[in-house]
């Protein structure tokens with residue numbers, strides 16, 4: 001208060017006064033000079049009128065010089081009390097600071113003993129950056145960071161590491177991986193990402209939803225991906241594949257080194273925009289199409305985006321306080337507006353198309369997507385079984401434009417890069433493995449002769465091509481790690497308990513390349529899928545109730561594109577050999593650094 005009035009402690013004088021309520025009190029008063037008196041009247045009094053009765057009385061004491069010896073000794077004792085109070089206050093501050101420091105130290109010790117307490121081996125961190133500093137700052141791709149941890153934790157079935165300041169458990173053993181995916185799914189329902197769909201509407205999509213909200217949305221969206229609905233969408237896919245082949249026939253410089261990446265991206269964006277948004281994106285052979293540019297922007301990790309992501313991981317409260325956004329508002333609006341316009345157009349004109357958007361419209365209007373029993377196959381029944389087993393908890397999400405926009409958004413981002421990179425990697429691997437390529441082509445030609453066209457049924461019979469796709473996804477899983485958070489404490493059969501809230505990582509890429517489960521892991525050997533694969537050792541699409549919802553859509557799309565490519569072109573090694581394959585650090589998904597050169601010939 002004194003400092004606020006612009007007066008120093010030296011101006012204090014203590015007076016004993018009669019106050020208005022009839023009590024005799026000692027009051028420290030700030031009037032030792034005429035100037036202060038003046039200040040009291042002009043400045044302090046009008047502003048702090050609550051203190052006025054006491055101060056007025058004190059002032060008059062001062063003016064009338066009523067202080068005597070007795071009063072002085074009372075003042076001295078008051079000053080001592082006052083000083084005593086100040087000393088206790090200082091002690092309180094010191095005490096509070098000590099308690100705070102002790103709490104931080106306690107928390108830190110608890111954090112650093114997290115794995116010792118669990119009796120689990122772990123990779124030591126560099127505080128506060130965690131066990132893989134290069135990975136945290138995206139100097140290495142997550143695949144490389146997790147592979148380092150995977151090998152450091154050998155031969156343990158699981159072990160710990162610190163993801164920045166957060167303890168995480170890596171599950172290395174296929175049997176335990178399977179438990180997390182399926183048997184113990186009820187303990188590992190969520191992915192644990194930090195999201196806030198109220199502030200960032202596009203974060204309300206299936207991949208990021210949690211608990212009961214996720215269950216609700218999964219149950220609503222699953223019918224969209226049944227085999228019956230997929231067959232309807234197949235016609236749209238087929239049109240896109242025809243345009244893809246026609247484009248390559250026109251533009252590929254046959255016999256020269258090429259890189260298929262851009263062309264594969266153009267094709268898969270065309271498919272997903274046609275099937276998910278019901279729009280012709282004209283992205284085949286057009287790297288400047290609006291949707292191609294948008295998709296690339298969403299996946300590009302600028303330094304600013306990395307800083308925002310790391311801030312959100314380490315200090316989510318700061319991220320919220322600064323009202324940061326991972327995705328610019330205009331990028332959010334772009335998708336929501338497409339969905340809004342498409343849905344309204346269909347509603348007002350009655351226009352209809354076999355695509356996700358029509359099914360989302362049905363979901364908005366009727367609350368569910370109708371599926372006839374004959375539209376389901378074995379996988380659909382499996383999905384329904386998963387839902388029945390885990391449909392505890394009820395939550396209803398209103399299907400407004402923002403929510404539907406978020407689902408369409410996840411179909412786009414989850415659907416284009418994953419499928420395009422698989423086509424891209426497979427064409428390269430076939431160029432390096434001519435015998436496999438011939439075998440796959442022979443199968444395509446044989447079944448084409450049998451079915452007369454690339455029908456949905458024909459694709460189902462392409463067994464060897466399927467193995468080639470499986471082997472490509474083993475070597476280059478687009479999603480190189482799956483993650484969950486332990487939503488309910490879980491004890492594994494060996495007695496290890498995973499505490500609630502702990503992040504759990506499944507290092508898909510590293511397990512796929514572990515010779516224990518895949519002999520000669522670096523080699524492209526599609527035949528290995530003829531025999532059974534160790535359960536839990538192969539999961540490019542994840543597994544269990546939270547398995548990729550677009551798995552069959554992706555498999556059909558990739559098979560169709562590959563069958564048509566194999567029929568029309570031959571893939572040959574490029575003029576330079578690709579050295580050791582490394583991955584782009586600033587990429588969400590697995591993306592090879594420096595491209596994959598090969599040549600193409602027309603058959």
Ligand code: HEM
Nearest residue numbers: 207411414415418419479540541542543546547548550554
């Ligand atoms: C080769 C192509 C693809 C691969 C390798 C892939 C891989 C994955 C993986 C690993 C997951 C996490 C599964 C888990 O945690 O257990 C996932 C989830 C998901 N994928 Fe895919 N995906 C592909 C294509 C697609 C397509 C085409 C779509 C949509 C059209 C799609 C939509 C989704 C969605 C919505 C989820 C979240 C599912 C949930 O949380 O319930 N994916 N995908």
